[in-house]
Amino acid sequence: MIEMSLKELKRAEVLGKMESQGLTNEQVAQILGVSKRQVQRWEKRLREGGIAGLRHGNRGKPSGNRKEEEFRQRVVSRYRERYGDFGPTFASEQLAKEGLEVDHETLRRWLLEEGIWARKKRRKPYRSRRKRRACFGELVQFDGSPHDWFEGRRSACCLMVMVDDATGITYARFSEQETSAAAMQLLWGWVEQYGIPMSLYCDLKNGYKTLREPTLEEQLAGKEPKTAFERACDKLGVQIVSAYSPQAKGRVERRNGILQDRLVKELRLAGICTIEEANRYLWETFLPQFNERFAVEAEDSQDVHVRCTKETKLKEIFCFEANRVVQNDYTIYYERQVLQIKNDKGFLPRPKQKVLVRKYLDETISLFHENRELKYERVTPARRTKQRAG
Structure with missing residues (x-):
């Protein structure tokens, strides 16, 4: 027995009258409320497959809506299980790695409907964004971000971060604390990878610039007091520009916020518990992918970094x-x-x-x-x- 709906049975009855009563395609289309072209398609299917040809092709198959609902439940369940504190954008990237590809806006809607994600409403004071520098290496923002990066798997530490102002290219290194030594290690890594930048934009801190007055001996010798970091920058020809507020170096501050969200979760997923492992993961995996996603093209394609010569001994600097x-x-x-x-x-x-x-x-x-x-x-x-x- 052929299972058909009432609508399909009516359709078969009217189409059968085309031959017995001489109805035209236009008349049948008017009776069924469809186009003439649709009547011609049905007539062909009736002629080739008999009355069974008029059954809907998807009858007996799972509906598309049901498939979508099953997929949605799989995605939401996996989100609850593994990515509960991830934002929709970052979570969609991680789910795609597991073969669950879903647009971040679709995921956001599903999470809102499930009540497991809430939009963050933040009203900040208006500040116009400073225009980027034109060239890569013209100005690099520099900062340390103390945080519980390992979520209790080890003690809190500091992520030292450099962000190029023109491109947003990011370099970072974990250290125990934000010290002169940590700052020099970070800049050394940048110089080896990209070259010597023209200037650095960093906090007015003792680790970066000396805040004390010169001693009598320094005054008599005509010398200004300098930190080890300042002396290293002088030898490299790098100008230090002091930022007097976090907002002044907004790009690196915003980058720290993104890193405190994404990097913390990536370290958790990778099961990383030590600074040595974290730095290796940063340089080999995280930063290449991060820069590919977040870096932009500079307004001017010229790279103004200065490359080190064979005579440059960074250890002595x-x-x-x-x-x-x-x-x-x-x-x-x-x-x-x-x-x-x-x-x-x-x-x-x-x-x-x-x-x-x-x-x-x-x-x-x-x-x-x-x-x-x-x-x-x-x-x-x-x-x-x-x-x-x-």
């Missing part, structure tokens, strides 16, 4: 420097250590002269006098013993 006075026994004191200078083929600074101490980012130390490196060894100072009165 990114370091801490201090002067120390040579004692009568040819020792110097540095960070609670006693360093004994060795006689190297007659080259030896005299007592009361100063030597330059360089402490590198890997914690090693070198001594210099008249631009020549000195040999030395660490010695243990003799302990003073109290003599009993007797």
